[in-house]
């Protein structure tokens with residue numbers, strides 16, 4: 001009898017213990033920033049902020065709030081003040097990344113997923129600093145000038161393919177940066193394969209497409225024949241190895257040639273000892289730069305085109321400014337950019353209205369932190385809701401409208417009557433490029449690429465809606481976006497008309513002159 005009783009007692013104890021553990025799953029711990037009520041087991045799965053929508057939770061709970069999903073705590077920041085206090089000022093303990101099983105399986109050691117105290121991350125950032133310091137005029141180099149000219153010629157030749165021309169030039173600028181190689185055609189080239197591989201990677205990392213392995217680590221032990229996701233990981237890994245491995249090998253084989261000698265890979269390979277890295281490290285770092293830089297400029301340029309197609313008066317004002325400074329007898333150069341206030345304002349407005357990475361790339365805290373009396377626990381996933389920051393009507397008048405002129409009177413585009421209790425001190429121009437230690441290392445080159453292309457496109461062409469029904473900034477600017485991933489504009493077409501014959505001639509002449517660098 002006593003034995004029966006103790007079995008019963010142990011069984012009930014275990015039952016109560018399990019129940020309390022299940023009950024606690026997805027519950028918000030005391031001391032965390034507040035947030036919407038959690039639901040049984042699923043917590044706040046349905047409460048993540050979305051693009052095109054104001055962040056109701058930020059308005060209810062404040063600019064730092066928390067979401068609880070299973071055993072993960074997400075801390076969402078919805079003001080520049082919070083970003084500065086948590087991500088910038090406490091950068092030494094808010095720069096880690098969340099490592100998921102699938103990402104590790106496909107990417108292996110990768111600069112974007114490594115923590116900031118890892119050897120690979122440190123040498124990768126050091127290498128890119130070394131590269132940029134020795135290439136301060138990269139965007140003015142012949143290879144970049146050739147690329148800018150080819151983009152215009154491609155549009156002259158087949159304006160209906162504007163979408164793929166933009167994708168090609170973006171990848172080609174990144175392969176120039178990383179491997180010293182331009183990609184002069186899209187179809188069948190590494191440029192097209194880059195987008196196919198990026199799509200495969202996005203699909204495989206999407207949590208909806210595989211079982212919750214990080215939640216139930218025992219699933220890692222399922223044999224490959226029953227775990228289809230393992231086979232898919234191998235396929236994606238294989239595709240990436242063919243693409244990036246080929247580009248890397250080609251670069252290493254031609255290290256003596258003029259074009260490859262100044263690439264990121266070339267700098268790394270020439271300085272392996274100084275950077276304390278191996279050839280494999282250099283390969284892995286170059287993969288990461290391709291992953292992060294390959295399509296971001298394309299996304300920006302496509303959004304810029306959608307913005308001017310939808311706002312012809314802004315396009316006309318920008319063209320008038322260019323015509324006054326540059327005229328129609330020569331093309332603009334990056335030296336003209338500082339003297340073009342409206343075009344600079346227009347670029348800032350594109351970043352604001354549709355930020356390329358609207359929720360940043362999530363970071364993870366490396367220790368318990370304090371903010372406004374709340375505890376942000378070690379391991380919390382830190383998300384910047386850039387969309388909300390840039391669409392906050394307390395800061396921006398009529399935030400849903402495209403109005404570059406807002407930046408002519410105020411560096412950050414703020415409304416004139418910002419209320420005294422709204423904190424504006426901590427804003428900065430480059431919020432779109434992330435925060436803290438992990439801020440985008442490609443920012444300076446990305447801004448030069450964007451500046452040159454925006455000036456060139458406005459100087460050369462006038463964009464307007466065509467009869468296809470596409471080209472609407474609200475609909476076509478993006479495919480649905482997941483937290484931490486860049487927007488993907490949907491394919492669209494528009495009318496593209498060269499502004500006059502003289503400009504057509506200048507573009508063709510420049511391109512012919514630059515052909516020597518197009519290999």
Ligand code: HEM
Nearest residue numbers: 112292293296300356357361432433434435438440442446
């Ligand atoms: C419009 C253009 C671009 C935008 C808006 C952009 C934005 C971003 C953002 C938001 C991050 C995450 C930063 C963080 O974790 O806080 C990032 C990371 C990164 N970006 Fe960019 N980026 C752009 C272009 C580029 C280019 C052209 C390159 C390189 C050629 C590049 C290389 C990287 C790398 C390597 C990282 C990972 C940094 C790390 O994890 O430590 N990006 N970028």
